[in-house]
């Protein structure tokens with residue numbers, strides 16, 4: 001099987017076989033830094049292929065749930081070693097299809113290796129609980145059982161890490177899977193899946209179908225045989241899927257958008273705050289659900305801090321993400337770049353104070369890709385569109401405030417609650433922030449982005465569905481509890 005660089009055509013992976021779409025139609029996975037370059041070609045599938053994959057997953061479910069957790073763990077562990085041996089090539093492909101820098105592409109692939117190892121370990125942990133009973137002779141305990149078939153729908157921005165952090169626990173805990181990766185960057189997920197196939201995953205346990213969200217993704221959520229659905233993506237699509245799942249009583253987990261604040265108090269280590277906020281806002285061109293999009297700065301510091309942000313952001317090197325000195329790559333496609341540039345223009349036209357960036361970059365070969373100059377706005381109205389909506393691009397707004405309490409109130413006054421940061425040297429204020437902030441992931445003196453696989457990940461309010469991914473929390477979603485009473489025979 002080819003890895004990395006050659007432009008290959010991938011079918012769907014269903015029941016242990018590679019199959020093209022029934023119509024024979026395909027779509028191209030293009031390099032967002034150079035849209036003329038086709039990285040790979042994939043099957044443009046529809047509901048029929050989704051159904052075939054669900055059937056394969058349903059047929060494999062009984063065998064996989066009866067496979068020892070130790071045997072499942074061994075497959076995940078072996079896959080982690082296979083993927084690790086390819087981390088450079090796979091990371092490079094990730095960069096070529098998604099546009100984040102090579103360092104980030106390799107880093108994300110390494111994360112997928114780590115996730116496989118973590119869940120190989122989790123599969124071997126003790127499970128269930130033993131309880132006292134009102135009857136002294138009753139053996140009373142719980143078991144964590146797999147759900148059965150799980151549908152997984154993933155976005156383009158973490159094309160290997162998100163499939164990994166959903167697929168690894170789903171498999172570790174005994175479920176079979178149908179994955180629908182995002183059409184802008186499916187290749188990374190296929191590299192992940194290939195590692196599992198080569199590690200010996202039985203046919204039908206993991207199936208992959210590519211194609212349009214509405215055609216393939218919706219079918220996964222509608223089908224009665226799919227017991228659980230894990231979705232990461234936009235709030236708009238997530239809201240629609242939640243309704244479909246609710247109507248038939250399926251278990252669903254949603255990880256959605258963010259409008260993540262970083263608060264900077266006057267006593268902060270300025271260089272530290274500056275570095276973490278610029279990284280949090282601009283790495284991956286701001287296309288992380290946990291990206292920093294609001295810098296909420298104590299007024300006595302805000303002018304100076306805004307000047308520092310402005311010069312640092314203006315000096316970022318935007319270009320080919322494979323380039324060794326590139327700091328910021330393109331957005332995912334022209335549509336995204338045009339949308340972000342239009343949002344910046346409209347905020348400016350509405351009177352917001354744009355200090356740097358925001359336009360499409362077309363010089364130095366960048367006209368072949370979806371490049372946008374990292375943008376900074378000063379004096380942002382927290383209730384404006386710029387202060388409220390996820391733009392999903394390299395755009396940061398500074399909001400001046402008079403106190404830590406006002407900062408927390410402003411930070412909370414959005415419909416999202418994914419991640420948040422505070423920069424201060426004051427332990428009391430840090431604890432006050434941790435108590436008061438409405439966010440699922442809270443940082444003090446580090447950036448809003450960044451999550452380790454051994455801890456729960458997810459948001460509050462409109463960012464999530466009150467469930468968590470990764471860490472021990474992953475077991476809650478991918479299993480269900482069976483309570484067992486065993487009594488001795490009466491005679």
Ligand code: NAD
Nearest residue numbers: 154155156181182213214217218233234237255256257289
């Ligand atoms: P998206 O909602 O457009 O697509 C996500 C996935 O859903 C894709 O696979 C897509 O094909 C599929 N899809 C689209 N329409 C569908 C439909 N009608 N039915 C079923 N499936 C459908 O999101 P995106 O543009 O790929 O990703 C960006 C968004 O994801 C941002 O809002 C970002 O904040 C969010 N995100 C959240 C997290 C998190 O963990 N909270 C992580 C990464 C990205």
